[in-house]
Amino acid sequence: MEANIAVPTDKKDIWNGGGGKPFGASYGKMMMWYFILSDALTFSGFLAAYGLTRFKFIDTWPIADEVFTHVPFVHGDFPMIYVAIMTFILIFSSVTMVLAVDAGHQMKKNKVAWYMFATIIGGIIFVGSQAWEWNTFIKGSYGAVKTTEGKLLQFVKDGKQIALADFVIGNRTDGRVQHTKKNGLWFEEEGTIANYSVAQVIQAYNANPEIQVRTELIDLDKKQKTILSREAGSAMLARTDRVVEGANLEENEYGNTIFADAFFFITGFHGFHVVSGIAINIIIFFNVILGTYEKRGHYEMVEKVGLYWHFVDLVWVFVFTFFYLV
Amino acid sequence: MAHAHESNTKRIWIVFGILSFITIVEVYLGILKPAALHLQGMGTSWLNWIFIILTLAKAYGIAWVFMHLEGEKKWLRRSIVWSAVFLISYLVTLFLFEGGYIFDTLSPLVKW
Structure with a gap:
């Protein structure tokens, strides 16, 4: 019983119920x-x-x-x-x-x-x-495209990464509209859709010969991301199915989701x-x-x-x- | 509170200077990435080893001076530091070995 009673004491520095202070430190x-x-x-x-x-x-x-x-x-x-x-x-x-x-x-x-x-x-x-x-x-600054198997491709010019907005012209052209509660199913929403369609990006890539595709793969000799030739880039781009802008928990324009x-x-x-x-x-x-x-x-x-x-x-x-x- | 009335102000500012200096060195090396340090090393690059050692030095400065571990009883200090160092080294060793193993196993299956 005694241990449960708040004992009035002047020695406020000691732990309740004992005289010694372990390690010379107060309880708190x-x-x-x-x-x-x-x-x-x-x-x-x-x-x-x-x-x-x-x-x-x-x-x-x-x-x-x-x-x-x-x-x-x-x-x-x-x-x-x-x-x-x-x-x-x-x-x-x-x-x-x-x-x-x-x-x-x-x-x-x-x-x-x-x-x-x-x-x-x-x-x-x-x-x-x-x-x-x-x-x-979250907003991101460059944008990237993703292949069907989830590999991320970025774009570079003279070895430096450039944004999609720097070489893709105009607004989204495939007529894809943001799905909201007002124009679609009232019980469903979708995340912000990309500013460009994949076809638009590929078209812009074909029109600008100085732009190259950069993959996620790191060249271990230089510790830099691998930049593909124009032809290899085209082949990779043919396998893409979505444009990624910014970052969320499911995908991001920087590379690996995790x-x-x-x-x-x-x-x-x-x-x-x-x-x-x-x-x-x-x-x-x-x-x-x-x-x-x-x-x-x-x-x-x-x-x-x-x-x-x-x-x-x-x-x-x-x-x-x-x-x-x- | 053994050091009840003495002021450590000067010492605090010196430690702040050291911590800031280490941070500047880290950022400088991180931006510059000298090839000799960045591309070679043992296990990981020399640059990473430098970062890790400098980080532990900073952690020591914060724990010993700012958190005042140096003034605590020896075994309070040891009960904290040894527990942390032992458990964290164990955890990190297991996790990093496992990560390396998964890489060795899975990466040959991914074609770039």
Whole structure:
């Protein structure tokens, strides 16, 4: 019975029902660490599964720095720059977080509040960047065609990838209309149809002799995608049955379907962690302002949410390496 | 909270500088992809090994200084780090071997 009774005690630092503190850590901090450990294993599971899939398709996997080349408000080709900026934002918000913890040790309430505020802003900027990245990825920028057996073909001019819109002229000509609830079966919808038909793309390919077809297959000597001759390209194009623009869970213009799935899943799960981290940070921020921890006599709560926030940063370091760099 | 009242501000900024520098090096190498590092290697390219080592260095900096593992009791630290390192190495080894095996088995069946 005694163990179930809340014992009034002045020693708030010890675990309930015992005098000793295992590892010299408070209950909350230790459990935060073990939560982080188990969450780290979850993320490792995702990244390891990504590794397995990539090894399975090692000769055809999309090359990440050909996919993530965009920076907001700037035109042109900047592989990885934006992801690097996002990494900086997250590392910097980690710094303001650890500065908040540091100020908490010195019981400087205002400093803690300001550093927490900066951390929250950093987190919001990161999530916003992530949303922009997703938007760009889903919209796509080049477009591709797919063969009946699911192989993806992209188009290049002078060795550089070009968009369908750069060489296919005019609007879709085969009269295919987007199926909506209004013009078709009221209980069915279809995803956005492509801007061009396959026949149009093939016609444009035949009319532009400088355009070549690029397959997913990686030339292992150069670590670049294979570019087909005009004749081989024609033969491949004859086997296509659909135009792919952008990315979703079923197909994407970058290559293997599971590449986009892993992108959505891993960065999405990380983004979810950032969002919940921001929410927890906001709660603690208001507690700081209200003076909760000043009354409590220590800012250990800030330290504990700090651990979670640093963990989110730590995961991003690995996602950055294994999704974008390697 | 053994270090209750001392300030570590300077150290924090130094670690931030190191982490930023590593990130810049990674991005620089990732864009440049020097052929000697990119096209040769052991198991995977030298470039990938560099990325992996730099990543582990960054993880060490974040965990030890920002998450303050260096100040915790030795066995709290070990219960966290050893568990993670052992389980993750095991998982990754199995998964990557399996992925390589599936590639060896299936890729000859796909004609490009």
